Amino acid sequence: MKMPQYLLRAIFVLLAAAAPLAIPLLSGSVPAAGAFDWPRFGAWLCCLVGMLGLFVLAGLKIRRRVLGVLVDERNRYSLSRLQISLWTVLVLASVYVVFVVNVVRGDARLALVVDLDPNLIMLMGLSVASFVTAPMVLSLKTMQPADASELARTGRQLRDAQDLDAMPSATGRVLVKNNPGDARLADFIRGEDIGNANVVDLPRLQMLLITAVVVLAYGGAIGHILGTGASFLVELPKLSSTVLLLVLVSHGGYIAGKLIPTSPAVPAAAPQYGARALQASQRAASLAADLQVRLDAGVAGDSRLDWLRSGLALSQGLAAEAAALPGRFAGVEFKPEELANLEGRIDALRASLGAQPGAPSGREIYDAPSPATVSKVQQRLCDLGYAGVRVSGIADAATERAIGVEFAKLGIDRADLHPRPFRYFEETAQLIG
Structure with a gap:
């Protein structure tokens, strides 16, 4: 039984590591200017297939599922795992193929001089941050008590809708499936709390759609430059700041969405x-x-x-x-x-x-102070009779003069307060409040 597994593993390793080197070597001459670079493009496809195949084999070995690497400790498909896996495979395969083909076609001393876009590195960092932060945020709900009747109702609905083998349980208010075989693709967009596990979680849906669009678009850009770019590449396609900010917003919504309460227990x-x-x-x-x-x-x-x-x-x-x-x-x-x-x-x-x-x-x-804190100080100064002070939330000269007068009455020296403006106004609000 193990022989087919070893054979498949060897095939995928060869596709991921050896094929990108063998294809440009066996293709002979470098494609003419303007011609599509099929050897380099084919090497990239082989590398992608090889890496994805290794991911599939790991999932089958550990979770007995084709997408097992995406199943988390709660036996659900994880959106953060999906994102970090997609970017890892796409970027690593692309960088490896560019390096290898540059070695074959050019000076080996210059083959590794390939610039990675800082925005791309930041995007991958966001994926890692979400992967690490999401369980930490969700752990807050594991400390909240769950209602037994609500859990039973949600479990029955989910079991019937997804044809589960076992009734789900919960850790605190976080839903847990008891069998890796019960993981479903719908987990990517369903809530994780027993109060919203049967509905679409909009922040998760937004992040999934944005991830799919960005990965496909950037993968297409990489495929285009590998097929039509110079024979010796020195950089990968640039990722615009607008796209990076769009991904950042989706990550913020994804993390914040995990905190949305679904019961009075929060x-x-x-x-x-x-x-x-x-x-x-x-x-x-x-x-x-x-x-x-x-x-x-x-x-x-x-x-x-x-x-x-x-x-x-x-x-x-x-x-x-x-x-x-x-x-x-x-x-x-x-x-x-x-x-x-x-x-x-x-x-x-x-x-x-x-x-x-x-x-x-x-x-x-x-160091800017909060407008709310400044407004609070200004309102107090107005109540004390300082006619020149307006409640604007902006620390203007009239506000500073009035504060100085009040400090003189109280015998307070400005040097004894915090030097940073935002802390200074917080202390001032307490002193004259």
Whole structure:
């Protein structure tokens, strides 16, 4: 029984590793300029088939399913496993074929000088981040008690709809199938909580569709450049920042969607913070797209380019930070002020978008206080009779003067407070509140 398995494994290893080297060697001369490069394209297809075949054999060996590598510890098909597997196979196969064919056709010392697009590396990093973060976020629901009648009702509905061999169980409120054979493709888009396991989870559906479109489009771009590009390739196709931001938004929705409660057992604060974090991630991603457009439209010598570049990097970082924040909501170290500060930094960066040279620096934007906190301080100052102070959420000169007067009355020295503006206003709100 083991002989066919060993034979198949050997065949797939040869397709993945040896065929990409043998095909260009046996093809002889390099295709003429303008002709389709069938040897390199064929080597790439063989490598893809070989890698996918090894994934299939691993799934059959461990889970006894063709797509067994995508089945997680809850015996469900995992969307994060699907995404990381697709990008791993596509990128590794492409890089390996380019390297091998460059060695055969050119100078071996230069064959490995192939540039990978930073956006592509970031996209793969997002896949890994989702793969690691998703179970951590979902573990919050494993600590919540499940209603026995709800679990029984959901289990019966799921068993009948998917023709399961065994009745599902639950860890906390997280649904668990008791047999790897009960994994179904519908798991990619169904909820994971016993309250939504029988309905379509829209964030998961969005992430699945975006992943499919991006993988197919980028795979087509790679196939095109392998077939029609120069005989000696030095780079893979570029991945636009717009596509990267689209994927980032889908990851943020995917992670935040795991926090959406389906019963009163979930604390009421969680959905509020989850919605705010998702909105903050989307706003930062949209802002990054705006900055990228402005940066692309800039010309050499434009004095705005430096702060546009720093603003783009900062907005991308803010989007990623907001997307990862829901994973910490249940931790004792999480403070609501962190989310408010994040929103304030996004607001400050957006306010600087149309500025001329002299726009706020990245450090100033990073330290920006939350508009909600500033408004709270300004409202208190208005209540104390400071007519020149307006509740605008912006720390203007009138607000600073009024704070100074109040500190003088209280005998407080500004140097004794936190130097960073966002912490300074939080302390001020407590001192004069």
